[in-house]
Amino acid sequence: MRRLLGFLILLGLLAAGAAWMISAPDTLPAGEFADDTGGDPARGQAVFTAAGCASCHHAPGSEDKLVLAGGQRFASDFGTFIAPNISQDPQQGIGTWSLHDFANALLRGVSPEGRHYYPAFPYTSYIRMQPQDVADLWSYIRTLPASDAPSQPHEVGFPFSLRRGLGLWKQLYLDPSWIMGTPGSEELKRGRYLVEALAHCGECHTPRDDFGGLQREAWLTGAPAPDGKGRIPALTPDELSWSAEDVAYYLETGFTPDYDSAGGHMVAVIDNFAQLPPEDRAAVAAYVKALPEGGGM
Structure with missing residues (x-):
């Protein structure tokens, strides 16, 4: 019994040490982003x-x-x-x-x-x-x-x-890969960059699992609001029937095709998108219309 107990303690220490090493922060190499003067x-x-x-x-x-x-x-x-x-x-x-x-x-x-x-x-x-x-x-x-x-x-x-x-x-x-595969046009490529990177749309419009990770297989299919009040809508074509022009107009004005208006956190999102060039709003609209039904990529 004493040997078994000692072995279990050693095994536990090794597991804890491995977890400590695996969980260490992964930082960028010191040479990357070393020049503070390169930005516009x-x-x-x-x-x-x-x-x-x-x-x-x-x-x-x-x-x-x-x-x-x-x-x-x-x-x-x-x-x-x-x-x-x-x-x-x-x-x-x-x-x-x-x-x-x-x-x-x-x-x-x-x-x-x-x-x-x-x-x-x-x-x-x-x-x-x-x-x-x-x-x-x-x-x-x-x-x-x-x-x-x-x-x-x-x-x-x-x-x-x-x-x-x-x-x-x-x-x-923490996965740097794109959700949408290789875009078929420069407009779609820009839309993917805005949706999946800068504007981080998936952070709200994609459901999460029990550990808080985004369910990439259900990309942009809607999710419960984090505060527990209501649901954030899906953006996939089976749920959102708007045209690309409707999407772009909504991002500029906050008005839907049904004469409703944006509310909650989307008000701030609209404020931001309204300041971007029309080409960016059109690119996001093109991305949304290119989504598969059900969110699978």
Whole structure:
């Protein structure tokens, strides 16, 4: 019995050690994104708008949505996540970050201190961003005003409060591959990039499994609202009968073909898409109309 107990303890220690190693943060090589001067803030503004950065990170009720003070609350099955201050304040915000730090956050979900970010921050979509867009976005964000409002801690209980476990979660769900296969046109390619990367549409419109991972086989087939109130609609052709022109018009104005209007979080999404060029709205519409029924790709 003593030998068996010793063997089981050793086996448990080995398993714990392996899990610790596997769950370690996966960061970008030091040489990537080393040049902080390679971004274009004018292009970065368009990336900022398409990615919806201000929609989550401006302070609740603030009229100035370019002050990224954080504080908005996002309820989920795992707890309530509170958007942090990502302004240029050096103490409370990200004013001391480098481009490399910023890229690690966007593409790997890892903080400068080497901690995993919760995937309420949609790095599971941003991982598909083009490197130049990351640099341009960083260049633009550095031009925005600072706020000294402190970030609030997330309201997440045990065991989800153990961030190291997110390393195991990422092994299962952090996938840089595209959901839609090779697009047949440049318009579809742009639409795929907007939907699957920058605008992270799948984060809300795709159902999740019990561990919070996106069910890629049910891509954009709709999902329960994270706060438990209602359901986010499907975008697949079997559920959404709008024409491509209807989709593009909705993204510009918020009005549906049935003379209804956008509500909830879609209001902020519409505000963002309305600022993008018509070609981008048309590209998203083309992508939506190219989806298979039922969401399987």
